[in-house]
Amino acid sequence: MNAGHGSPLGEDDDVLAVMPRIAQLGNAISRGRLTEHAMKAAGVEVDRPAFSVLVSVHMAGRPLRISEIAEQMQLVQPHVTRQVQTLERHGLVRRTGDPNDRRVSIIEPTDAGRTAADRYARTLISWFTGAIAHWSEPDRAALGRLLARFADDVTTHLATLEDS
Missing domain, CATH: 1.20.5 (Single alpha-helices involved in coiled-coils or other helix-helix interfaces)
Known part of the structure; x- marks a missing residue:
């Protein structure tokens, strides 16, 4: 492109330029050691997908239907159901009947689940705070x-x- 001529993308160049950084950050958080470090600090022995469901339910601040969890996490319901079953076996969530529709269950974290999700969040917050402390x-x-x-x-x- 000649000097003095704008890019064919124009204003989109600013967004395009930041996209690799967004991908870099997403990879660092989701695939990097940070998530493993935070899960270890949480003191819970479940796999990452199950722990993600726990964190999502906890962050919602209210009990959720499995369909709501699936929608929020952009997952299919059978996958969420399997993760919820794992979390139930570990005592991290409980399933109760929906008072408005007895055919539906709602999921909420137990005290142990809330504690684990809070430890995880505090670990992440502390790490990010340290990364930008300067x-x-x-x-x-x-x-x-x-x-x-x-x-x-x-x-x-x-x-x-x-x-x-």
Whole structure:
């Protein structure tokens, strides 16, 4: 491309330039040692998929149907059901009848499940806080604000794919 001429993508270049960084961060979190470290700190001996279900249920702050967990995590219901069964065997979640529909179960963390999910979250927060400890307060605040905005906007925009 000649100097002085804009890219054929124009404003999309800014987004395109950050995409490898988003992938890098996603890989570091989901496949890296950080998740393993946080799970170890949680003190729970379940596999990563089951632990992800536990964290999702805990972060929801309310009991969830399996269909809600599956939708939230973008998984199929049979997969979530298997993970919930594993978590039940380990005493990390409990299944109770939905008072509005007795054919449906709702899932909520037990005290042990909440404690494990909290330890996991505190470990991650501590690690991320340490990673950006050298940043200025305005930079840390901007990251939090922009990341929250980005997550909300991406989630909202993803809903348009479901509508089409």
